[in-house]
Amino acid sequence: MTRPITLYMDETGNRHPDKKSDASREGRDWFGFGGVLIKGEDNDVARGLVTAFLEKWKLGESKPAHITDMMAERQNFAWLERVTQEKRDSFWSDWRRVLCQAPVIGLGCIVDRPGYVARGYLEKHPDRWLLCRSAFDITVERAVKIAKLEGRKLHIVFEQDPGINDTITGYFKNLKANGLGFDVSNSSKYAPLTTTDFNETLGRIQHKPKSHPLLQIADSYIYAMSRKAYDSKFALYRHLRDSKRIADFALADEHLPHMGVKYYCFDPKTKKPG
Template identity: 85%
Template sequence: MNRPITLYMDETGNRHPDKKSDKSRDGRDWFGFGGVLVKGEHNDEARGLVAAFLEKWNLGENKPAHITDMMAERQKFSWLERVDQTTREEFWADWRKVLCQAPVMGIGCVVNRPGYVARGYWEKHTDPWLLCRSAFDITVERAVKIAKLEERKLHIVFEQDPGINETITGYFENLKKNGLAFDASNSSKYAPLTQEDFAQTLGRIQHKPKSHLLLQLADSYIYAMSRRAFEKKFWLYRHLRDSKKIADFALANDCLPHMGVKYYCFD
C-alpha cells in the first residue's frame, strides 16, 4: 500500500445513553466521535499550522486549542473575556484559518442521544458502551473505505483518557478480528465492509494527550460536525463546509451515502 493515512479522533457530548442530558445542551443533546483524516505526506504541514497558531497566541503545551473552552472563554481561555473585540475577532479568524487551510478531511458519526433511546436501542441493548462503540465502528468503517480508495493503510490516534483507553483499543481490535456487528440486512444500503477489508486496511491504534497538535484539529472538527446536526447555521461548520473540508463536500457524490459524516438516530 502507499503512504498511510491517519484518523485523529476525539469525542464530544455524553457517550452513555442512560445519563441525563446536560442542561446546557438542551435541544441539542449529541454524542459525536470522529475528527480528521490526514495523509502521511500532509502531517507536517497540518502540525505546522497548529503550532504557529499556538505560538502566536502564547499557548503552550498546557493550553491546547479546546473548542468548547475557547467558545466559553473559560479555564485556559478566560483571558479572551478580558481582551477587546478586535483582538477576539483576530484570534477566531486565525483559528478558523488553521481549520480551513489544514490539509485534512473531517469525518465522524454523530448520534442523537434522545433519538437513540426513543428507537428502543437502550432497552434492547443495555450495554452503556454500545452507543460509543457504534459511533466508533461507523466512523472507522467510513475512514477505511476512504483509505481503500487510495490503497493506503489506515492508522488511528485518539485522545487518551485512562478510563477508556483499553475500551477504545478493544473496539479497534474487534473490528480487525471480527468486522462489524451491525445487522446485515439493515446496513446493506451502506455497502458494509467485510472482516477481511478491516484486517487488510487497518494498521495501528494509539492514544495521545489532548495537547497533540492534530487532536486539537479533531476536537474542533467533531464539535462543528455535531453541532451542525442541531444548528445548521453554526458558523464554524459553514466555514468548513465552504472550504470543502468535510467529507460530505470533499468526496464525490456517489461516495457520500457510505463515506460521508453519519448522523445516527435523527428523524
C-alpha cells in the first residue's frame, strides 16, 4: 500500500467525563474527536480552497478559521458583528463552499458525556482519559477500514497542544501494539480490526498547528457532526450532508454500521442524548 490517505483530527467539547458541564452547554454536552479523511492526491485542492478563503477575507495564517469563534463572532472574528448582514451572509456562504467543495469525507466519534457517566463507565473505568482514548480509537479504526478498502496507507495528523501531544501519540502507539481495548462480545457486531490490521495500514502520526489548512476544515467538520446529534436542523451539517461529505452519506450502505460516524452513549433506539 503506497498511496496515502490522511485523517486530520480535532476535538470539540470536554474530553473528561468527570468535569462539570458548562452551563452554557446544557442539553448538548458532548465530546467529539475526528475530522476529515483526504486522499494524498487531493491535498492541494483542499489547501487551495482554504487559502483562497483566508486571502479574500484578509485573515491570513495568524487568523485560522475556527468554527466556534466564527459563530460567536469573537476574537479574530469579532468584526463580523459590525458588518452588514449581507456581508456576513457572504462570509458564511464562502466558508460553506470551502467545506462542501473540499474532496474530503467527514468522520468521527461523538460521545454524549452525561450518557457515558449514566452507563457507569466512569465508575467501571476511573481513568478519566478513557473517554478521549475511546473516541480516538473508534475514529481511527473506522478510518483504517476505509483505507483498507482503497488499498491505502493511513496517516494521522491532529491539532497540536503541548499538554496532550504525547497522550494522543500514545493512543496511536497503543493501537499498533495492542489493538482495541473494547469488550470483544460487545464490539463483535462492528467487525473490529486486529493488531495486524492496524500495523499493516497505519503509517505515521504527526501534530500540526491549528493554522494548518486541513485542520481548519477538520475543526468545522467535527463540530458540525457533533452538533447534529443535539440539533438536527443545524444548517452547516445539512450542507455537508447534502454534499455527501459526511461518511454516513459518502459510503455504501453496507459499510455504514462499522465505517460511518459513531455516536457513542446515545440512546440506541432514538439516537438521542442520554
